Amino acid sequence: MEAYALIMAGGAGQRMAAEMPKQFLLLHGQPILMHTISAFYQYRSTIKLLLVIPRQQEDLWLKLCRQYAFDLPHLLAYGGNERFDSVRNGLQKIAESEGFDAGNSLIAIHDAVRPMVGTDLIGACFETAQRYGSSVPVTPLVDSLRRREGEWSLAEDRKDFCAVQTPQVFWAKDLLEAYKQPYSPSFTDDASVMEAVGHRIRLVEGHRRNIKITVPEDLLLAEYWLKQSK
Amino acid sequence: MEAYALIMAGGAGQRMAAEMPKQFLLLHGQPILMHTISAFYQYRSTIKLLLVIPRQQEDLWLKLCRQYAFDLPHLLAYGGNERFDSVRNGLQKIAESEGFDAGNSLIAIHDAVRPMVGTDLIGACFETAQRYGSSVPVTPLVDSLRRREGEWSLAEDRKDFCAVQTPQVFWAKDLLEAYKQPYSPSFTDDASVMEAVGHRIRLVEGHRRNIKITVPEDLLLAEYWLKQSK
Numbered sequence: 435m436e437a438y439a440l441i442m443a444g445g446a447g448q449r450m451a452a453e454m455p456k457q458f459l460l461l462h463g464q465p466i467l468m469h470t471i472s473a474f475y476q477y478r479s480t481i482k483l484l485l486v487i488p489r490q491q492e493d494l495w496l497k498l499c500r501q502y503a504f505d506l507p508h509l510l511a512y513g514g515n516e517r518f519d520s521v522r523n524g525l526q527k528i529a530e531s532e533g534f535d536a537g538n539s540l541i542a543i544h545d546a547v548r549p550m551v552g553t554d555l556i557g558a559c560f561e562t563a564q565r566y567g568s569s570v571p572v573t574p575l576v577d578s579l580r581r582r583e584g585e586w587s588l589a590e591d592r593k594d595f596c597a598v599q600t601p602q603v604f605w606a607k608d609l610l611e612a613y614k615q616p617y618s619p620s621f622t623d624d625a626s627v628m629e630a631v632g633h634r635i636r637l638v639e640g641h642r643r644n645i646k647i648t649v650p651e652d653l654l655l656a657e658y659w660l661k662q663s664k
Numbered sequence: 665m666e667a668y669a670l671i672m673a674g675g676a677g678q679r680m681a682a683e684m685p686k687q688f689l690l691l692h693g694q695p696i697l698m699h700t701i702s703a704f705y706q707y708r709s710t711i712k713l714l715l716v717i718p719r720q721q722e723d724l725w726l727k728l729c730r731q732y733a734f735d736l737p738h739l740l741a742y743g744g745n746e747r748f749d750s751v752r753n754g755l756q757k758i759a760e761s762e763g764f765d766a767g768n769s770l771i772a773i774h775d776a777v778r779p780m781v782g783t784d785l786i787g788a789c790f791e792t793a794q795r796y797g798s799s800v801p802v803t804p805l806v807d808s809l810r811r812r813e814g815e816w817s818l819a820e821d822r823k824d825f826c827a828v829q830t831p832q833v834f835w836a837k838d839l840l841e842a843y844k845q846p847y848s849p850s851f852t853d854d855a856s857v858m859e860a861v862g863h864r865i866r867l868v869e870g871h872r873r874n875i876k877i878t879v880p881e882d883l884l885l886a887e888y889w890l891k892q893s894k
Contacts, residue, residue, distance in 0.1 A: 570817070572810060577827035577876075578852045580802060580865070587800070587826070587865045589856045595820065597807035622808050626819045635810070635817045646807075651888055655881050 435564055436482065436539040438606065439474045440524045443467060443487045443546035444513055455491060456647055457546040458498060462660050466647060467495075468504050469549035474542070475506050477556040482531070484509040485546075486524040518617045521624065525613055528606070540564060541609055542601035543624045547647040550656055555641050556601060562638045563603035570625045571640030572596035599640040604628055665794055666712070666769040668836065669704040670754045673697060673717045673776035674743055685721060686877055687776040688728060692890045696877060697725075698734050699779035704772070705736050707786040712761070714739040715776075716754040748851050752843045759840060770794060771839055772831035773854045777877040780886055785871050786831060792868045793833035800855045801870030802826035829870040834858055 443457045457467040467485075474481050487495055489512040498504070511527040513520040521543060528534060528541065540563050544551065555571055562569035575595055580587040602624045604612075609624070612631045621627045625635045643659050645652055673687045687697040697715075704711050717725055719742040728734070741757040743750040751773060758764060758771065770793050774781065785801055792799035805825055810817040832854045834842075839854070842861045851857045855865045873889050875882055 570810070572817070573807075575827070577829070578856075580800070580826055580828055580855070580867075582802075582824055582826055582867065585867055587802070587855075587867050589850075589852075589859050589865075590825065591850070592852075594812055595825075596810055596812055596817070597805070598810055599807070620819075620821070622819075622822075625810070625817075626808075629819050635819075637810075637812065637815055637817050651885050654884065654888055658881055658884055 436535060437478055437480070437560055438528055438539055438541040439481055439483045439601070440521065440528065440541055440543045441467070441470060441474075441483065441485045441508075441546050442517065442520060442524070442543065443485060444491070444520075455488075458491075458494065459647075459653060461549055461647075461653060461656055464502060465498055466549045467546050468498075468502060470544065470546055470551070471506050471508060473549070473551050473553060474544070474556060477553040477560075482509075482528075483507070484511060484524050484528055486511045486513055486520045488513045516617055518613075518621050518627065521627075522613045525610055529610060534606075536607040536610060539606035540603050541606050542603045544601040545646055548600055548644055549647070550641075550643045550645060550659060551601065552641065552644075555638075555644060558638050559601050559603045562636055563605070566636040567605060567608065568625070568628060568633055568636045569603045569638045570635055571599040571601070571638045571644065573599065573640045573642055596637065598623060598625065599644050599646075604633070608633060666765060667708055667710070667790055668758055668769055668771040669711055669713045669831070670751065670758065670771055670773045671697070671700060671704075671713065671715045671738075671776050672747065672750060672754070672773065673715060673721070674750075685718075688721075688724065689877070689883060691779055691877075691883060691886055694732060695728055696779045697776050698728075698732060700774065700776055700781070701736050701738060703779070703781050703783060704774070704786060707783040707790075712739075712758075713737070714741060714754050714758055716741045716743050716750045718743045746847055748843075748847045748857065751854065751857075755840055755843055758836070764836075766837040766840060769836040770833055771836050772833045774831035775876055778830060778874055779877070780871075780873045780875060780889060781831065782871065782874075785868075785874060788868050789831050789833045792866055793835070796866040797835060797838065798855070798858060798863055798866045799833045799868045800865055801829040801831070801868045801874065803829065803870045803872055826867065828853060828855065829874050829876075834863070838863060
């Protein structure tokens with residue numbers, strides 16, 4: 435089995451850098467995205483990694499790589515209008531890459547701004563997908579849950595549900611096939627794309643610390659956990 | 665309309681203080697619980713407040729009140745085995761208190777470890793309950809959601825759901841009546857108790873910062889937000 439990782443760092447629709455894109459913010463003295471890429475190489479040094487990035491951020495990324503002497507190899511593809519388009523661009527580039535064998539490759543699709551993903555979780559996702567054809571890491575819901583009915587609501591049991599993280603891992607041939615379908619607004623992640631063409635989605639126990647860094651306080655938490663784990 | 669607040673600081677089942685109960689940890693130099701109680705007095709200085717606390721924590725709480733010269737008035741009731749029993753104990757004490765009028769009183773039930781609740785949110789919850797008979801503050805789900813089917817899963821649209829906070833506000837007579845029913849494990853909060861006897865639950869827009877402090881990093885976030893709001 436060959437392992438690929440597709441790291442999703444945003445699409446063409448992202449606002450031009452009035453502020454620094456989250457994946458380039460410093461975490462423990464290094465851009466977040468470098469932590470994320472490093473985690474996949476720590477899992478497996480032979481992994482083949484492709485980064486999907488907005489076209490207008492390419493120069494900045496290459497500059498950061500020089501500045502931080504970051505030399506882990508990775509292909510680049512550009513983001514599209516929707517996340518769906520960005521993933522498709524990335525898959526296409528993988529499909530065209532040298533030595534690619536769709537029938538013997540698993541592809542992990544991961545958010546660039548989840549740098550706290552550990553090698554254990556990456557490993558569990560690859561192993562589960564190899565066995566069951568799909569894997570999605572999930573965590574229990576922390577708060578009580580209600581179903582919205584306009585301004586009113588109905589009780590739901592939070593234990594019946596789970597919160598979804600990445601990496602989400604699937605066989606390359608299945609992903610390439612699923613991403614031939616037209617875009618739907620119901621596609622919120624890769625599992626929903628795969629499910630729409632009939633694949634069942636297997637769960638893996640995710641990690642509470644594998645957060646998506648989207649607001650400043652997320653960065654505060656990530657710094658805290660990194661300090662703790664030293 | 666008379667306003668009551670029932671502050672829930674844990675039941676008899678809580679482990680004896682091998683570690684300091686969360687509601688007594690310092691936030692901005694003062695025990696969390698004092699921030700919580702103060703918020704309700706800031707909303708309305710005439711509010712009548714009752715604190716439900718494990719019996720074995722009473723001495724510590726009284727000592728902390730002296731130490732921090734905390735003199736906001738409040739009744740005390742003891743926690744029971746389940747949260748349901750604790751709320752029932754508190755309601756009973758309110759029902760026996762001087763001047764209580766079940767037909768003209770709203771009761772807000774709130775987690776002691778949600779000190780970041782603001783007067784705006786408390787006000788919105790009381791106003792909504794006065795108008796519609798119930799109110800529960802909720803926030804949108806941050807992560808994608810899936811429904812568990814054993815080790816497998818099904819897509820759900822997170823926009824159909826919401827995460828529940830407190831304070832949850834209801835008419836006193838309705839609460840007293842609802843808490844006569846026998847305990848069920850499906851009672852995860854007061855809304856679920858009210859719903860079980862036929863009340864509809866009205867939603868109020870909650871606040872992202874109104875977090876429940878349960879792990880050390882929650883305290884880190886609360887400190888961060890308090891510093892920001894200065």
